[in-house]
Amino acid sequence: MGPSTVLDHARAAFHARDWTRAFDAFRAADAHEPLTADDLDLFARSAYLVGRDDDCATLYERAFSAHLDADDPERAGRSAFWLCFLLMNRGEVARAGGWLARAQHLSEPGRPDCATRGFLLLPAAVQDMHANRPADALPAFTAAQEIGRSCGDADLVALSTLGIGQCRILLGDVTGGLGTLDEVMVGVTLEEVSPVVAGLVYCAVIEACQDTFQLQRAREWTRALGRWCDAQPGLVPFRGQCLVHRAEILQLEGAWTEAMDLARLAFRRLSDPPGQPAVGMALYEQGELHRLRGEFDEAEDAYRRAGRLGREIQPGMALLRLRQGDPDAALAGIRRALGESLPLYRPRLLAGHVEVALAVGDVAAARRSADELAALAREQDAPALSAIAEQVTGAVLLAEGAPRAALDRLRRSCGLWRGFEAPYECARVRVLQGRCCDALGDAESARLEYEAAAATFRDLHAEPDLRDLARVPTRPAARGRLxxxxxxxxxxxxxxxxxxxxxxxxxxxxxxxxxxxxxxxxxxxxxxxxxxxxxxxxxxxx
Known part of the structure; x- marks a missing residue:
């Protein structure tokens, strides 16, 4: 097969989204003849999609030089943007900044409709957003969106609109932000955007759904992402951070072994090269799964490593300390995290604080956190958040000596968790329901609740919960007061x-x-x- 035939084969494989075949064919062609700047861009994208990041960076550098040699500074700027994006994701911030500055020098200020100028607005906006400055990031994303629409660049429109949606959520407009993300996903599902952009949007939208307790949305998009990945031979499932969110969904569904496998795979992918920020997410998820299974040493190690990488380790570490018999450390940790928390991440911390406060007998503090969580749930149309709020409110009412009122809240919580097919959460609520029944003198119903919960805990190998359940008193006497x-x-x-x-x-x-x-x-x-x-x-x- 001659060089031109190999190159034609590479281009055809790229457009067929057979990334391994495309990468191998471009590499073979590159060994026999100089590739054009456009072919180098395709070669670089193929390398990225098969997980060859080092090759990808080298190829974008070559594409940048080739576009300049062809007197096409705008296309050179586009290659530099994607190189900057790759380097930022690898944690090479200084090198990424250098390439961004170089690309900006090439951009023509007199062409407001040039897509490259819009792309070059994105890195700084993303940095502002990740530094919790969404109000500073929003104008840049909006300007990039306007440029993308004016020049008809679907990739730029998708990435900028994604940023707008994320900023709106961080600014407290959860409903509006999710609506904006739904708009982005329309373009993805219609295959209007390139594969790299599609993968980025999938991962970001799933993360936003998880953060805002839109679990049904997260589950649906996660499954869609799986189908999208499966349809593209050689694609490295996208890329590491997304695997963490898939693991979180599996954890919710009770598939803890599969979730751990995926979290470990995410850690391996995110650790090469070292320094990627999302590594802490993979470690924290491993810590959660270890804690739930009673593997406390492994959980502590995972949380500590996540913390060293900048990941907030609460409420997981506090709940671990509670299991280890150190409630004072648990309380100190969760209080510290609540004092520093951003609004988006506060609900999980509040739920953890309720559990810790009840364990140390501070019912008044638990009540304050439960009330705040209930208020947040009323502000959002998020059934999963409502399930958590009803659960912790029920636990507080039980501690306050109001088992009948508690039972009403817990029934609602259990129904919501059942709708999400979340067996572990259902089982935890059923333990509380059993305690309510005990307090109301209905020992038989209490036993039924405990037996159902125990069966789920055994299936999941949730050893700490099984041990706790074995210690629950089952006699109704004095339970109305204590x-x-x-x-x-x-x-x-x-x-x-x-x-x-x-x-x-x-x-x-x-x-x-x-x-x-x-x-x-x-x-x-x-x-x-x-x-x-x-x-x-x-x-x-x-």
């Missing part, structure tokens, strides 16, 4: 255990045990451990 945790403490004290022994058995701190015991004395109107023990025997708690 919280479930207080009943556990009372039962342990009534057997003669010291506060230190109780803390060790229930995985609490001695300070927390003392606080629970003080609450018990107040609620039972007794003043000594002996009197509390007598109450436990009288009400058949042993």
């Amino acid at each position: 919280t479930p945790r207080e009943v556990e403490v009372l039962r342990a004290v009534a057997t003669g255990k010291t506060n230190r022994a109780v803390a060790r058995e229930l995985v609490l701190s001695e300070k927390t045990v003392a606080r629970h015991l003080s609450n018990i004395f107040t609620k039972l109107d007794v003043s000594s451990r002996a009197a509390a023990t007598a109450y436990a025997y009288e009400h058949h708690l042993l």
Whole structure:
């Protein structure tokens, strides 16, 4: 096969979206004859889509020089933009900035409709957005969108409109921002944009859906992304960060083994070359899965590594500390994170704070966070956020001694989680429902709830939850006045255990045990451990 035939074969494979074949054919042709600047651009895109980032960078540098030799500075600027994009994603910020500056010097200021000028507005806007300056980024994205529309460049319109949607969400207009992202996805699904841009948009939209608790949207787009990847031979599924979001969906669906496999694959892809910001996301997801399965040493290692890379490690680390019997550290960590949190990421931290505060007996603090979370849920049309808000409100009502009101909230939460096919979340809510039934004197319904939850925990290998469930008191006596945790403490004290022994058995701190015991004395109107023990025997708690 002659050189020109090989090159024709490479071009045909590229347009057929057979990226491996295209890359191999371009490489073969390149060994026999000089490639044009346009062919070098296609070669570079093929390299990117098969995960050959080093080759991609070299090829865009060659394309840039070839376009200049052909006296086409605008196309040279376009090659420089994509090289800048690649380098920024690899964490090579200084080198990316150098190429961006070089491209900007080439852009013609007298041509406002030139797509290249619009593309060159994007890197700074993206940096502003990621630095939590969406108000500064929005004008640049809007200007780029106008340029893209005026010159009919679908890729520029898609990327700039994506940025506008992301900024609107960060500025608090979640509904408007999601509507803008839906607009972008129309162009993607109609295949109006290039494959690289399509992959970027898919990943960014899935991330936005996850961040705003649009779980059904996230699931649908994740599945669409999977089909899109499968239809393109040789495509490296896109690229690493997107794999993390796919792992999060699998975690929600209870496919924890598959989720861990995907999170580890994402970590490997994001770690080569080192320094990519999204590596922390992959590690945090691994930490979450380890924590849920009771692999606490592995979870702590993953969280710590994620933290070193700049990823916020809460609420995961606080919930881990709670499991490890260090509630004071859990409370300190979650409070610190809440004090620094951005509005978009606050709901998950609030839910974590409710769990920690209830564990240490600070029901008033738990109530404040639950109320704030409920207010946020009312502001958004996000059923998953409503499910979390109803769940934590139910837990607080139960701790406040209002099991009937709690049960109403928990039933709604469980129904929403069931609609999302989220077995673990359903099981956690059913444990709370069982405690409500116990407090209302319905021991039989309580057992049914506990048995259903235990079956799910066993299927998922959620060992910590199984251990917690085994310690839940099942007798209804005194439950109308004491919280479930207080009943556990009372039962342990009534057997003669010291506060230190109780803390060790229930995985609490001695300070927390003392606080629970003080609450018990107040609620039972007794003043000594002996009197509390007598109450436990009288009400058949042993």
